[in-house]
Amino acid sequence: MDRHPYFIQSYCIIRNHTIAINGHPYLAVEHTAPLHDFLRAAYRQLGIDYPKFYKMDGLCKAIFIAVELMARASGPFENDTALVFSNYSSSHLSDSKHAQDISDEANPVASPATFVYTLPNIAMGEISIRHQLHSENVFFIFDSYLPEFLVPYSHAMLDDGKASSIISGWTEVTAKRCDVFLYHVGQAGHIPCTVEHMKRLYQGQERK
Amino acid sequence: MKADVFVVGDQLVTPLGIGSATNFVQLLDGRTAIKPVADTQLSGHRIHAARIDEQAWLNKISRPQRFTRLEQLFILSLQAMIDEYRIPLDRSTLVLLSTTKGNVALLHRASTAFPPARVHLPVMADELQGYFGFENRFVTISNACISGALAISVARQLLRHHDGYQQAVVIGGDEISRFIVSGFDAFQALADEPCRPFDRDRKGLNLGEAIAGVYLSKTPARDAVRIMGVGSYNDANHISGPSRTGEGLYRSIAEAMREAGAPPLDFISAHGTATRYNDEMESIALQRCGLSAVPVHSLKGYYGHTLGASGLLETVLGIHSLKNNRLIPSKGFMHQGTSQALNIITADHGDTVKTGKQPDAPAQPLRTFLKTASGFGGCNIATVFQKA
Structure with missing residues (x-):
């Protein structure tokens, strides 16, 4: 049961080569464009100078963009804003790349720049640096987006006073597909943070 | 007032043996699992590492061919816990699985009997759940x-906030693979000798493997x-290097101690x-917390760095230290x-609760310890455990 007075302060969906912030379209590109190009186009549209972005893998890039847009909508974030992320394939994008690097017949060499991204929580580290968040980070691995777990988990953290607000959601990024749904939950906002609302938002059926 | 959460059982599968009491005795005897390893499957050159011998668990689980090496180790460990503590498999039991890289070794094996999806953690988790029939x-x-x-910490929070959960199994494990070795090599983080935590002449880490669980x-x-208190904070400083000021660890310890009532x-x-x-960062964080004089050890000199399992492994051994009122020396430390100077527990003082700073202190029961861990991505955690 959802009995806590917590609300969605902003949310971002990156899916099918489109980005929407609080239900409003931000960017859409050709479906045929490679993921890489799509995320770069989004970065350029942000109009910021953050060269570290180019070093990130696809998972980090997508999360970086979503959180950047959310910061504009409901930021700046308090520095105790916790991060509770989840996905299915962990850091599979970079894992595959590293596995390929070290299996290369001609030149089997590992790259530190790739290896560092073979951890899903690196994205939370990137976000913490960018937004100066000194907070708790947890990365869960689930079969699919699981608001039945994430919503009560976030509420418990807020109830315990371990964070003033939380950025949480689903961050599945593979070579073929980007399915990112992140939301900023706290005391302010209009959409109640309930399992039902979060399901509908994820499916794109509710607008602010 | 929220429910307290207690550690009421534990289990280890390591290169030093199966069972946490067995492992604890091995540490007091000063044994290390770290050896030179020349295995072309792992690396083109010799490394120092602590690996679990396949013979140790062969024939101990049913239908092993259906499971990857890491899964077999998880099964072995979970089976031992379920048997020993009569753990219910029904909805009252929560199971948390923690791993840094899981079945990642499947990615670079030329031939494997497993489908590609087996590399994904939810698939591994479901296999393990299905093996035992957890609801x-x-x-x-x-x-x-x-x-x-x-x-x-996550299990504790879930237990405290859900009336339906009465108990939780928390299990963690990782194995050494070419994937891991090549990456740490690329970072030039591996020592070409048994590692020496906190020592003046330390040269880097050794990789290890373990499955560790608490009930x-x-x-x-x-x-x-x-479990008296927990703090977990990001450094917000660097994705692959520890903060120079130990900021995240400092905040984590401060919060854990605050919640525990100092x-x-x-x-x-x-x-x-x-x-x-890493070791320099930890000394700074402990100094900032005013804890430099507290006896401290690292167990990496016995097991190497067992990645995602390390925090659980070292918690279990810390608990055995409390129960036996014996401090475990920090293997590999000389100078x-x-x-920031630390009060490192040395072999000379290992069989009593004495340490270098209080050579004449009378032996007294151990009651409370702090466990810390830090990782890539700038993450840190500190937890205070106390005899109930």
Whole structure:
């Protein structure tokens, strides 16, 4: 049961080569464009100078963009804003790349720049640096987006006073597909943070 | 008032043996699992590492060919816990699985009997759940090298906030693979000798493998240990290097101690990977917390760095230290080697509770310890455990 007075302060969906912030379209590109190009186009549209972005893998890039847009909508974030992320394939994008690097017949060499991204929580580290968040980070691995777990988990953290607000959601990024749904939950906002609302938002059926 | 959560059982599968009591005795005898390893499957050159011998668990589980090596180790460990503690498989039991890299070795094996999806953690979790018939799906955490320690904290929160959960199994494990070795090599983080945490001449870490588990309950059993406080904070400084000021670890320890009611600590089980920067960072964080005089060890000199399992492994051994009132020496340490001096537990003082700073102190029971862990991505965690 959802009995806590917590609300969605902003949310971002990156899916099918489109980005929407609080239900409003931000960017859409050709479906045929490679993921890489799509995320770069989004970065350029942000109009910021953050060269570290180019070093990130696809998972980090997508999360970086979503959180950047959310910061504009409901930021700046308090520095105790916790991060509770989840996905299915962990850091599979970079894992595959590293596995390929070290299996290369001609030149089997590992790259530190790739290896560092073979951890899903690196994205939370990137976000913490960018937004100066000194907070708790947890990365869960689930079969699919699981608001039945994430919503009560976030509420418990807020109830315990371990964070003033939380950025949480689903961050599945593979070579073929980007399915990112992140939301900023706290005391302010209009959409109640309930399992039902979060399901509908994820499916794109509710607008602010 | 929220329910207390207790550690009422534990289990280890390591290169030093199966069973946590067995492992504890081996440490007091000064045995290390770290050896020179020349295996072309892992690396083109010899490394020092602590690996679990295949013979140790062969024929101990049913239908092993259906499971990957790592899964077999998880099964072995879970089976031992279920048998020993008569753990219910129904909805009252939550299972948390923590691993840094899981079945990642499948990615670079030329031929494998397993489908490609087996590399994904939810698939592995479901296989393990199905093997035992747990009613709840596993909750899986992958948070670099703090995975295991963080899973204890997550389990505690879930137990406290859900009336339906009465107990939780928290299990963590990782294995050494070419994937891992090549990556740490690329970072030049591996020592070409047994590692020396906190020592002046430390050269880097050794990789290790272990499966470690704790059994948590809202009901204190005999010999239970209470989880008194937890803090977990990101450095917000660098994704692959520790903060120079130890900011995240400092905040984590401060929060864990605040929640625990600032109890006197009998010892600290540090992360202590034996890399130059990590150990230095920890000494700074402990100094900032005013804890430099507390006896401290790193267990990496016995097991190497077991990645996601390390926090759980070292928590289990810390608990055995409490129960036996014996401090475990920090293997590999000879000379102070951090800018902030630490009270490292040495072999000379290992069989009593005496340490270098209080050579004549009378032996007294150990009651409380602090476990810390840090990882890539700037993550840190600190947890205070106390005899219930």
